[in-house]
Amino acid sequence: MSLKELQNIEFENMSLHKIKETTSAIINEYTKDLRNELEKLIQQKEILERDLEKKLNELQETKYRIFNEIESIIDKKDTQTISKLHQAKLQSIDLFDLLGETVESAIITALEKSKDSEAKEIIEEVIKELTYETIKEGTLNTIRVRKILSTILHSSIDISEATPNISEEILEATLKGMRAGLLHSIDRFKKRLAYMPLEAKHILIEDYDTIMEDLNQTDILFLQVIQTQADESTPTTRKILLDLSQKMRYDLEELIYISKETAQVMKNRFSSFAKTAVKKADTALHSDAAKEAKRMGIQAWGVAKTAIGSAIKSAKNAIEPKDK
Numbered sequence: 001m002s003l004k005e006l007q008n009i010e011f012e013n014m015s016l017h018k019i020k021e022t023t024s025a026i027i028n029e030y031t032k033d034l035r036n037e038l039e040k041l042i043q044q045k046e047i048l049e050r051d052l053e054k055k056l057n058e059l060q061e062t063k064y065r066i067f068n069e070i071e072s073i074i075d076k077k078d079t080q081t082i083s084k085l086h087q088a089k090l091q092s093i094d095l096f097d098l099l100g101e102t103v104e105s106a107i108i109t110a111l112e113k114s115k116d117s118e119a120k121e122i123i124e125e126v127i128k129e130l131t132y133e134t135i136k137e138g139t140l141n142t143i144r145v146r147k148i149l150s151t152i153l154h155s156s157i158d159i160s161e162a163t164p165n166i167s168e169e170i171l172e173a174t175l176k177g178m179r180a181g182l183l184h185s186i187d188r189f190k191k192r193l194a195y196m197p198l199e200a201k202h203i204l205i206e207d208y209d210t211i212m213e214d215l216n217q218t219d220i221l222f223l224q225v226i227q228t229q230a231d232e233s234t235p236t237t238r239k240i241l242l243d244l245s246q247k248m249r250y251d252l253e254e255l256i257y258i259s260k261e262t263a264q265v266m267k268n269r270f271s272s273f274a275k276t277a278v279k280k281a282d283t284a285l286h287s288d289a290a291k292e293a294k295r296m297g298i299q300a301w302g303v304a305k306t307a308i309g310s311a312i313k314s315a316k317n318a319i320e321p322k323d324k
Contacts, residue, residue, distance in 0.1 A: 103155035123173035126304035131181025190262035215263035
């Protein structure tokens, strides 16, 4: 349809239905080639996404294999070296899809292999590390962080309800670990922002306005995750979680402070920068999840136990009098 033909259409004499019908026909005619091109691009995109997922899976599996092969050549009695290797593995593997099972495995391992006096400390330490390692590899937005925290707490609740005699200790250690891991993640994000050039295309900001808003309410997000999981739990667990949540309201000052400080760094450096930057992929990588998550959980426990053991040893050395 030419411009002249368009001018001959008497839109003023048409009903709303007729105008919609006519304009739709005109648009379809004018955009036919563009829509065909778009359809081809969508098909190409779907193929690329499938290829990308396949390659990411291969990458994840290769990482597992390499770490397992390295571990196989290390003396099993050399616990320090194995612990360092497990820590490197936790920092190199995408934990997102394995998170729930890894948390369960780590807590169970802590309860089975740790002394009663240190189990709570180790659970807190391992939850802190798993929270941090999972959050730091992607964007710092509410939806993602909420999902990570909810997954961790949900898995911990499952274990606590199976061991009711120590359920409060497990849940308290989990919440403290989550808080510490979230704080560590935000602090890392702040430090990276401080030295990141404005021209950087790989900046870890999915959406400037959303991240700014999220950083100003991390304490609310944290408490909402607890409330939501409490509402979905048994009455006993719900009471424990709500009591712990009430106690923790007074322990979130550091989290609030570092979050607002990070928001200010963002505002100072990026408020005039493009509102939306390149997204850092947060792709879940699939493999033999159950088996590998169990291994990761046990290894995460090992890393935490080593960290706690070193801290206890240092404290004892500081307290015990030296031989004269």
